[in-house]
Amino acid sequence: MAGITWRCQEITIRYHRAFILGMICLWTAMIFGSNGLVAAPLDELPLDRWKDLRETERYQMQIAEKYYREQNWKIAAGEYEKFITLHEKSSGSAFAQMKWSICQVRLKKLNTAIKDGFQSVIDYWPESPDAMVSAYYIGHTYKDMGEIKQAKKAYQQVLQKYPKASVAAYAAVDLIDLATLEDDKQTLNTLWKKLTFDTERTNDTRSICENASRQYASHSLYHGGSKKAAKSLSTTYVETSQLVDQLVVLSIQAINQLMQDEKNRTQAEKLADDAINHVRGAMPADISTPEQKLFSQNCWFAIARLYDATKRPEQSDETYKLTLEKLGRNDEILAEYARWRKTQGKYEEARQLYASYENKIEGLSQIAYSFREQQKWPEAIAVYQQLAGMDAERQFDWLSQAASTHRQAHEWMQAINIYQELMAKDADRADSWLWEIAYTYRISGQYKEAIGYYRQCNNFPGNYQEMAICHRALKEYGEAIVLYNQIVGTDENWAPWAMIQIGYTREEAEQTEQAIKAFQQVCKRFPKNQYASQAHAHLQTKYKITVTLGGAKDE
Amino acid sequence: MLPSLSRIRSNIDTITASVLAVWMVAIADWFLTKRLPAVVTALFMLAAVGYLGRLAFQTSRQPIRAIRTLNLQLSALFIVTWPFVVWVLDMLELREASAIFARWGTGGLFCIGLAWFVWGMELASQRFERMRHQRDTNLPRSWHPLDVRAWYYGERSPKLRQSLAGLLSYSLMFLFALLLFSQLSGCQELYEMPAGGGEQQTVAQTVKLQKIIKKKFVVNPFSAILFKVPPIDEIKLQLTEITKHAYTVGYGQGEGAGYAGGTKQGKVRFIRIEYAGGDWDQDFGVGSDLNMLMEYGLRTNQPVNSHTESRTIEQLKNFPVGSSPPFVFMTGQGSISLSSAQVKILREYLDEKHGMLFIDNGGSGHFHNQVLAMMRNVLPQVRPTPIPLDDIIHRVPFQIPFLPYVAPHGGKEALGWRVDGRLVCYYHPGDIADAWADDHAGVPPEIWEACYQLGTNVINYAHAEYSKWLVSRGAAKK
Structure with a gap:
């Protein structure tokens, strides 16, 4: 069923939340660290500087800031320029000049921004905090232009002139990005170390330093430096549990990378063993409190995953058994163990574990999902029916899952019957069930019935799009075009798409001239849209027509 | 004996x-x-x-x-x-x-x-x-x-x-x-730029109004003889627009439009690259390239070749260092399939021979990805960046205040790959070659005119950079 997430999937994912969250955090931090999102706090005037402005200055600055926030760069640049002209002696002039330069960057005039903007801030207001920020922006703008040498020079100047400022950390991040591209390991190491161990962690620089510590740890792990990695991570993660989590996540990444080449197997196993020893060392001896028990459980899971990453299934199996023995049976351990068994292709054994769940409903839903994974549709449906009988609260969800499974098994009528039953019983979600019925009719090739149900749906233009598809399948091209035209007239976001569909429909109807006109209309009316590109290429390739009537300019 | x-x-x-x-x-x-x-x-x-x-x-x-x-x-x-x-x-x-x-x-x-x-x-x-x-x-x-x-x-x-x-x-x-x-691989071919000189400035058109005052005869109004005297302020204004380039297009100190590293018989040539996997010959020859070459000649007063040409990537090897084409053109809408030897030749052409690739997306998002992948192979350590509108390539000889395109196949921004500050590849995402064609793809005159100007700028940039390099090489040898 489109739009409905499978409950059983959620259940599986829940048990791996810690692992996945760790990964997401790491990657998010890496992405954020490497890109220029650092610009956000730099282009704002601090409150203490606002209060230094006179009333008229504040008024003018606010106007400029308003346009800046609205991304109306041309007008904003004009307003900042006006500020500088009117209040040349003001303390806000340097800031206005810097913001004018940022507007130039947004207007794709990067050279102007550097030479007439940022450089002017440094030349005329060398003591102002904006000079420091402008120095960083010069490097950043050069980097955006691909002028790597100039960018590096500018960043180095920032590092030398303002080593304690947050812009130095931003400059280091950009230098790391360039060094990564050039595979300059020495520079990378130096900068990571500097950010991890030497840079003061303020609100502005904390995320950068934390990210650097992770990157340095990751790099150290690739080169067999588990201790270095742990030391690096310890600057960011004070709590043992967090430190262990991160170390395991990074170790598994490195192991996966190393295991791609059989030659590195020994190195990968050594890395895994080091990490396992570290985890064992951190594991609490006393598991009397729930927190300690949970940490201990996570440690066992980490050990099993490390064995799994180095393809040592016997040890993984042994570890899971040991976990059950040491910590007792609980659904979380069983879920993790069953997940691992499924990765080994042992579905029956996994289902035995699900069957022994304390929470029977969850266990059954996992069993049903595992049947679906194996494409054993009747078994899955039977379990869903059993669940619908057992769990009155979520009865409709289980029935919907059963219908969805019928649909996967191409048992259209059974699926439709269940959806109709749901429509009658679950009036609150009638629209959703109606859509599912229509969709099932459409994919089963019963277009007329599908159109009937789509007509009752309210989600314009989705239902019109689907109806048009059905009409085209029935070769009722006129009706399809009418529907597309209604989309063109009503929804400007979908208009280019609908227009090009008219062209394709005319083509199917062998109305070549009208099809060509429709494609040309797409180019003419929406020259900046991606569908204009599609229509242009189609006219040239299929009809050898070069006059496509498009053309636009990007200002 | x-x-x-x-x-x-x-x-x-x-x-x-x-x-x-x-x-x-x-x-x-x-x-x-x-x-x-x-x-x-x-x-x-x-x-x-x-x-x-x-x-x-x-x-x-x-x-x-x-x-x-x-x-x-x-x-x-x-x-x-x-x-x-x-x-x-x-x-x-x-x-x-x-x-x-x-x-x-x-x-x-x-x-x-x-x-x-x-x-x-x-x-x-x-x-x-x-x-x-x-x-x-x-x-x-x-x-x-x-x-x-x-x-x-x-x-x-x-x-x-x-x-x-x-x-x-x-x-x-x-x-x-x-x-x-x-056709032998070792056979050399020379590319000679036109000799001359010029400044790297934006074209500034000066419009002068020439006022022609009709000759008048001052006649004594009290004369005994009756004349038909015209009123004193009746001046016939003949307004003539004198429009001229304030300078010659090119680079260096030589006479006439051209380049310091050029030769007397040198001409600007338009060479297209033949590659496997796609349609390298889209709009090839008379349709589009020749129009651009002719327009380049008209707009810069530089001598241009009478026809356009194409070369395989292997043939680029035949051009010696110092006499290779300052730019080659590449277009298409399909795949680009290059062997590792071809990648090496292209890298050598861009790096050692100081060449430049002028790529135009001829009609698909797929080609856009192909170009990016190709350039990642050719120049793995260089990242594409959007070319600013105030970059010299968008200013000289014509000011391009916006990027003109026929259809946004690969976005709406021109991308560039720079090595040591020099653009070694200019990628136009929106079928510029279609605008150069005889029918200009039916785009508004403002757009196709800007497309010609942009083409002129790119060709001039490649030649000027090549000329600078030749001159600096000569100076270094001395």
């Missing part, structure tokens, strides 16, 4: 064969591998020139002159001397002189070959005539082309027809041999 004449001749033949073999080794190395040190190549070539020169001199001093032998020796002397001179000039990096000698030498070779061909044909024709006289004059007409009485030469002026047929056959053979020779 004196050696016999036949033994002396045999010795001479052996030495000649050895000298020619060594000469051929030198030539083959020059064209194909370039592995021999320059001194060895020079020695090999010089040996052939010296030896053949001495032989010819000896023959000319003989009491009974063997004209045919002498001619043969002189012809061989020309054949070995001409490449030697070209090679020396090439080594001295005198490209212009080298190109002139190469051209004139080819002409000379054609003439010498033609003379020998005519001589041989005449000899064969006379033999047929003699045979006919000795046997029977009423022999049936033959098929042999060397026989002047061959039936297809007809009754009237058979000699003239045979000569014409001979000339035509020889010319075709020569042309074919030349084409074959030029």
